[in-house]
Amino acid sequence: MIWNETKECMSRDEMDTLQSARLVKLVNRVYHNVEFYRKKMQSMGIEPGDIRGIEDITKLPFTTKDDLRDNYPFGLFASPMSEIVRIHASSGTTGKATVVGYTRRDIEVWQECVARVLAQAGIGKNDIIQVAYGYGLFTGGLGLHYGAENLGATVVPMSTGNTKKLVDMMVDFGVTAIACTPSYLLHIAETVEDMGFRNQIKLKKAICGAEPWTDGMRKQIQESLGIDAHDIYGLSEVVGPGVASDCEYHCGLHVYEDHYYPEIIDATTLTPVGDDVLGELVFTTLTKEGIPLLRYRTKDLTSISHKPCECGRTLPRISRFKGRSDDMLIIRGVNVFPSQVETALLDVPGTLPHYQMVVDRVNNLDTLEITVEVDERFFNEDSALRDALKKKVTHTFKNSLGIMAEVKLVEPKTLERSMGKSKHVIDNRHLV
Numbered sequence: 246m247i248w249n250e251t252k253e254c255m256s257r258d259e260m261d262t263l264q265s266a267r268l269v270k271l272v273n274r275v276y277h278n279v280e281f282y283r284k285k286m287q288s289m290g291i292e293p294g295d296i297r298g299i300e301d302i303t304k305l306p307f308t309t310k311d312d313l314r315d316n317y318p319f320g321l322f323a324s325p326m327s328e329i330v331r332i333h334a335s336s337g338t339t340g341k342a343t344v345v346g347y348t349r350r351d352i353e354v355w356q357e358c359v360a361r362v363l364a365q366a367g368i369g370k371n372d373i374i375q376v377a378y379g380y381g382l383f384t385g386g387l388g389l390h391y392g393a394e395n396l397g398a399t400v401v402p403m404s405t406g407n408t409k410k411l412v413d414m415m416v417d418f419g420v421t422a423i424a425c426t427p428s429y430l431l432h433i434a435e436t437v438e439d440m441g442f443r444n445q446i447k448l449k450k451a452i453c454g455a456e457p458w459t460d461g462m463r464k465q466i467q468e469s470l471g472i473d474a475h476d477i478y479g480l481s482e483v484v485g486p487g488v489a490s491d492c493e494y495h496c497g498l499h500v501y502e503d504h505y506y507p508e509i510i511d512a513t514t515l516t517p518v519g520d521d522v523l524g525e526l527v528f529t530t531l532t533k534e535g536i537p538l539l540r541y542r543t544k545d546l547t548s549i550s551h552k553p554c555e556c557g558r559t560l561p562r563i564s565r566f567k568g569r570s571d572d573m574l575i576i577r578g579v580n581v582f583p584s585q586v587e588t589a590l591l592d593v594p595g596t597l598p599h600y601q602m603v604v605d606r607v608n609n610l611d612t613l614e615i616t617v618e619v620d621e622r623f624f625n626e627d628s629a630l631r632d633a634l635k636k637k638v639t640h641t642f643k644n645s646l647g648i649m650a651e652v653k654l655v656e657p658k659t660l661e662r663s664m665g666k667s668k669h670v671i672d673n674r675h676l677v
Contacts, residue, residue: 252503253361256550260559264506266300267531272296272305275537278323281316282539283307301528302506302529303517313482314341322346324535333481334382345481346535352391354532358487358501359392365492365499366450366475369423370397375415377403377425377433378455378664384485385455389424392487398422405429405664408436416442422450427458427466427474428667431598434469435658446470452477454486456667457566457584462593462598464496482541483528489563489595494555496584497562504532507561508540509549512570523548525570526563544571574670576604576611583669586615589645595620595634599660604672606643611674613650616644616660622658 252263268471273293275282285306286292295304304672313321322329329346341411347355368374374393378385386404393400399439413432414420423430430451437443450472453463453479466474478498479486487496490507500507509524510517520525526545530537546567554562568582583602597618605612617638623631631654639652669675 246273253499253501255503255559260502261299263503264531265300266545267503268299268506268529269296270291271529271531271533271537272325272536272539275539276521279537281312281321299506300507302540305529305539307515307527307542308538309542310343310482310544313343317341318344319346321536321538323537324348326512331385332382333485334386335481340502343482345484348534348660350521351436351484351533351535351662354504355388355484355487356391356395358484358504359388361485361501362452362475362477363393363396363398363422363489365490366422367473367493368393368396368398368450368452372401372421372450373401373418374422374424375401375403375411375413375418375420377405377423377429377523377664378486378520380404382481382647383665384481385424388479388485388487389452393424395577399634408433408664409415409440412436412440415448416445419447422452423448423451424477424617426455426663426667427453427462427667428456429662430466430474431462431469432662432664433467437470443470448472451475452490454478457568457589459565459584459591460495461588465591478563478591482529482538483543484533488528492554492556492558496554497550497564499554499560499562500549500560502560504530506531506551507563509547510542520550520552521548525530525565544569544614546570546573574602574604574672577648581646581648582611585645586642586669589641590617590638591633593638594640595623596638599657599662600669601660602670604670604674606674613648614653615650616653616655618657618659619654621657 316498328348330349331347335343371454376389380386390400390402449472451472451474453474463474475491477486477490479488489500491498506529508517508527510527512525526543526547528541529539547563549561550565551561563627568584572579601616603614635652635654642650
């Protein structure tokens with residue numbers, strides 16, 4: 246195991262001391278350099294001297310995505326533009342884009358954290374890694390690219406696009422690792438199979454993120470390609486990919502808390518909850534210079550554990566995400582997360598992990614239609630077999646979701662494949 250002189254095995258007291266020193270420095274930085282935070286802290290009667298250690302973090306204000314949008318583009322920057330060497334931004338499809346800036350030191354820390362992710366997955370300088378995240382303003386492509394270079398691995402900057410060309414290069418270059426979204430990796434696996442290259446690829450590892458996925462999907466990816474798939478977590482507001490990832494035991498994602506301090510809060514009361522309790526994930530960027538954030542509300546729902554991991558790391562672990570507090574669907578008074586659909590499908594033999602949910606409103610009543618891809622044999626044999634599968638899927642959804650859904654079974658590759666984040670949900674209710 247390669248830890249590369251990181252802070253992954255510190256004692257709790259050692260980590261608390263490091264985090265406390267970094268938090269005090271951070272609070273002074275934002276108070277004196279970011280008007281938004283200075284006004285917020287003053288309105289709460291907080292002075293920088295009130296923050297003496299990590300135990301005082303709950304005294305500080307929260308930050309939200311709306312705060313970034315309201316201060317668009319550079320209002321939350323704590324460094325002058327002369328020190329900003331790179332800018333990334335969200336797509337802004339649901340509002341004003343969120344803009345983040347990086348100093349040279351920020352880029353170095355980011356590279357270090359992504360290198361830690363890759364090393365944690367067993368990837369090293371002798372590997373050839375194909376980066377199939379999008380490059381550009383999205384943090385995925387460049388984040389994995391420079392992290393892999395920092396590790397010393399050979400990088401193939403494939404991005405997204407021609408999947409057959411990607412597979413050709415995977416074979417020709419002897420690619421041993423790939424970084425992409427899990428849904429795109431399933432599409433790649435299908436393409437590998439269609440091209441007859443299953444026995445020619447040398448792929449061993451995958452780093453998947455940018456969208457939620459289940460252990461069931463991980464198992465399907467691993468079996469279809471004969472690899473070990475690891476989960477990576479990040480968000481552009483905090484830094485990008487490299488905030489947390491899982492080790493070889495796949496028992497939660499280790500958070501690099503020496504740079505990104507995690508909290509779990511009750512999304513309603515905004516008060517901290519204990520270990521192993523579901524809540525909203527919050528991050529404070531302890532070492533960011535360009536756009537440091539205090540207690541950023543991610544809206545991601547998870548739990549945290551500080552129990553030691555079998556791998557030997559003392560970093561806390563967050564569990565797989567149940568969903569987001571802001572994309573949770575409420576259908577006829579029932580809370581529904583898309584991940585519940587995926588989990589239910591993986592328990593029904595014959596279904597494939599490609600689905601689409603359409604929520605609508607008819608005569609003031611919410612309706613849910615779920616289109617599911619199934620094995621081709623269900624369309625080549627007697628329709629009674631397909632009808633029986635539809636009945637079973639419908640019953641499974643009723644039990645797992647708590648509501649009835651209209652189920653539509655379709656042939657493989659009917660639903661549009663995504664090279665980025667899959668769009669599993671279409672909610673038409675706001676259009677009515």
